[in-house]
Amino acid sequence: MPGAGWWPDSARARVDRNAAGRMVVTDALLRDWLSRPELALVDDSCAAERALVAGLNDEPARIVGYDEIAAIADADARDNWFAFIAFRDRVLASPDLESAWVELFLEGLSGLAPLFVPQLTQIILHGLLEDCTGNEGALMRRAAELFFRDQRATPQSGRVLLADAEVLGDHVETGGLGNIGRLILQAGATPRAVPLDVLDASNAAALYARAGRRAVLPLSFGQPALDALCRVMERWIAHFYGCTVSISPQRQIVDEHWAWHIGLDRESMDLLNTLYQGGELAPDRLARIVALFRLDFADARDLRAELRRDGSARPVWMALAMDEESLVRMKPQNLLLNLPLAAPN
Numbered sequence: 001m002p003g004a005g006w007w008p009d010s011a012r013a014r015v016d017r018n019a020a021g022r023m024v025v026t027d028a029l030l031r032d033w034l035s036r037p038e039l040a041l042v043d044d045s046c047a048a049e050r051a052l053v054a055g056l057n058d059e060p061a062r063i064v065g066y067d068e069i070a071a072i073a074d075a076d077a078r079d080n081w082f083a084f085i086a087f088r089d090r091v092l093a094s095p096d097l098e099s100a101w102v103e104l105f106l107e108g109l110s111g112l113a114p115l116f117v118p119q120l121t122q123i124i125l126h127g128l129l130e131d132c133t134g135n136e137g138a139l140m141r142r143a144a145e146l147f148f149r150d151q152r153a154t155p156q157s158g159r160v161l162l163a164d165a166e167v168l169g170d171h172v173e174t175g176g177l178g179n180i181g182r183l184i185l186q187a188g189a190t191p192r193a194v195p196l197d198v199l200d201a202s203n204a205a206a207l208y209a210r211a212g213r214r215a216v217l218p219l220s221f222g223q224p225a226l227d228a229l230c231r232v233m234e235r236w237i238a239h240f241y242g243c244t245v246s247i248s249p250q251r252q253i254v255d256e257h258w259a260w261h262i263g264l265d266r267e268s269m270d271l272l273n274t275l276y277q278g279g280e281l282a283p284d285r286l287a288r289i290v291a292l293f294r295l296d297f298a299d300a301r302d303l304r305a306e307l308r309r310d311g312s313a314r315p316v317w318m319a320l321a322m323d324e325e326s327l328v329r330m331k332p333q334n335l336l337l338n339l340p341l342a343a344p345n
Contacts, residue, residue, distance in 0.1 A: 006141060007126060010122050014028040015028075015029050015097065018096060020096075022095075022099075023123055023124060025092060027060045033088070033116060034057065039080060048068070049081075051068075052064070055068075061092060084116075087114075090104060097124060098239070101121070102240065102336060104120075121332060122147075125147055125232070125236075129141055129144060129235070134205055135202065135224075136231075138199070138208040142199060142204070142213075143217060143229040145164065146328065149166070150164075150165040150328065151327070152164075152168050154326065159218045160218070160290050161217070162216065162217040162328060163196060163216045168196075196214060197215050197216060199218065200225075201224040220291075221251055226291055229291075233247050236336075237335060237339065243297065243298070246296050249293060250294050253292060253317050257314060260314065260316045260317070261276055261317040262295075263319055264319065264320045264330050265328065265331050265334075266329070267288060268289065268321035288321045288322050290328060291319065291320045294316070294318075296315050297313040302341060303340060304341065
């Protein structure tokens, strides 16, 4: 059984796998979504909303008519239900969660309930990493959280430390003592600060099982955690596209024939675009780069024709960066939608 750090909030157990190894929606997953606080009934919920919830609990995948939601008295509740049902219907229209995930980004999230998308990401990653064990597996799991949870970056002693943004916010607010820390603060005292734990190649399995998202990831060149993130990204691409790539950390981009790049977040895309166009980055903007990567295709035929030369494939350069508030907001869709794949035959 997975330890406490192995995503206890994941809904992986509520989905099935099909013959191709992809995740399939179940009524259990739909009921899990229905239990979200955003959709929960309150004391003054009207009869129309109560009837809608009762019907969906009985048949979570049933067709919901426009009039059923329009009849809900509270405007905020109406908006929530319209957005959720639009999201649910888009997911149900796809053969598996992976297809739904890609189509959501291709078609746009306007009018949907985007807060469910990180959960889809987590479910898919959970399935991808189920065979990972030991210290390397723990580093991969913690690194994979970048795909669906914001991280706060802190440069320290030549390293960049990534802490879960939500967990770190609570840590700062309570001294790491949770509700006890809040009570101490309410009493006018200052709670004793509890240090955050940093993962490394020797302690990752035990520490991540104990600390979970409280564990800090040292994501710097030469750190095993950065290699772990590369392995997760390789699996992500192989799972969706069936092609093999190798991703390696880089200190800098040296390429006279730079042909393609992918920013793994909004900030890094802007930075790479500037460098690609021959511009220079001010020191403060250059310092926002958390990591650089080189991606190579194992089979050049998987790459667009214009990016092949003499039977070999040009590399794809990638970057991950923090924004002006030191937040790392990775966009895993960029890994898929911006990859220069050859057109299908």
